[in-house]
Amino acid sequence: MSEFIKLENVTFDYSAEEQNGQHHEAIKNLSLSIEKGSFVAIIGHNGSGKSTLAKLFNGILVPTNGRVTVDGMDTSNEDLIFDVRRRVGMVFQNPDNQIVATTVEEDVAFAPENLGVEPSEIRHRVDQALESVKMSEYKEHSPSQLSGGQKQRVAIAGIIAMQPECIIFDESTAMLDPQGRKEVLETILKLKERGMTVILITHYMNEAVNADRVVVMNGGSIEMDGNPREVFSQVEKLREIELDVPQVTDLAYRLRRDGFELPEGLLFEEETIGALMKLFERGK
């Protein structure tokens, strides 16, 4: 796999622009690269710098020090900024505050319109994007008539219509009810299957376990980085930085601590049930 987004010794300081003396670095000397087609989850407690990192990925923010490149393009190069943003789309937390137009299809058309795509091609992209998030039947609805999960899927369609290579979800499920969360997560997993590079910022560990790689942020730096099993098996370390582990991982961790022989790093319900059954049968 090839590198798609690359951060080299990136530092970001919100106060640097205003020069009011006090320095607080939201991102500290961070290096990271994201492979094309991968599914990366980013977790970390509030204020650990996740959103700042996300905005560095598509050039909404440019590093105070260091370099960010997307597909080889430097995000601090103003001439390339729209090429960068077209390739790296972003879906935010509040579904209401990212829908611009008064009907669903007009909103999905917003990005291709900005990019100067031909009208007939826009129509085609809009229909396809709505189809892929299963919102075609709502295309003439007003956003205010939709549920949270539906609005969020419209927002995703609005990004898909831009034909990006990577989509960042910045806590896009945080404001949704369980049903909406499920709809959105299913949409995300489907995108990943079709080869989209997905960066999922989340507070829900059972969403993060679906990723190929989990990056743990703490105080503007990367605390841990590895596949979900490696990361979530370090329960104590995660607890130290105020993070949870998936419920089943926690259960297995406690049972192991009490002397039961369970494998490390269980993540999914089915495999945990399987492991418990085995334990049970051996015990008999």
Place this chain on the structure above:
Amino acid sequence: MLKDITLGQYFSGDSALHRLDPRTKIILVLIYVVTVFLAKNLFSLTFLLVTAIVLVALSGISAKIVLRSIKPVMILIIFTAVINIFLTTSTDAPLINWGVIKIYKQGIVNAVFMIVRILSLIIGSSVLLTYTTSPITLTDGIERLLKPLKKLHVPVHDFAMMMTIALRFIPTLLEETDKIISAQKARGAGFDSKGLVNKAKAFLPILIPLFVSAFRRADELAVAMECRCYRGDEGRTRMRVLKYSSKDAVAFAFSVLFILVVVLLNGISTALAI
């Protein structure tokens, strides 16, 4: 609920008027408004009213709805009529003479003319434009009509975008206002206090959270728009392209006819010298 307020008064449908290009309708309304003020006798004014009624029929919107739209301006109409009746003076003998108050025939005629003018104006323009054109189409139409002004550095696109965003967020903010009112009520705030100052004070706990939230929304929306490559109208295309059709040509032909008829009818009165 506040959310139920209908916006822009648009009634969706598929009538002849619905299908006209928004730019045509904007121009027709302008022509209509000018003509309303050109009409100056009984014949041309009757013709105006008839045209307004024909437009209602063409729009497929029920007369009841149209009449309801007149209600809020009824006071204005009555007020204008009364002013015309009592304040018009003429050299003829007054019809009624109660000392200070004199009513002349000309006053009554003026009042009737004024009523007809206002009624045709409201009915004609609402049926032609606001009832049969969705706010978004209307915004599109305005943007494209005003396009030539861009050469004079008038930020036409920016105004249109602001309109669109306002239309998009009005329902959201109304819903939010409802929530804030409930939340403040739950904390024991009363909104039925008497007196202007007290009323204003009672609304402060609604306005402040509403403003704070509106600014946060604006901030987030701006970032979301940037993420979707928004850069004003530089190189921007549109999914829906407005195109004039034969219907628009027919509408323009009718409007020319309409002006001619009004001018002709105005002429009749001079001929009859009323």
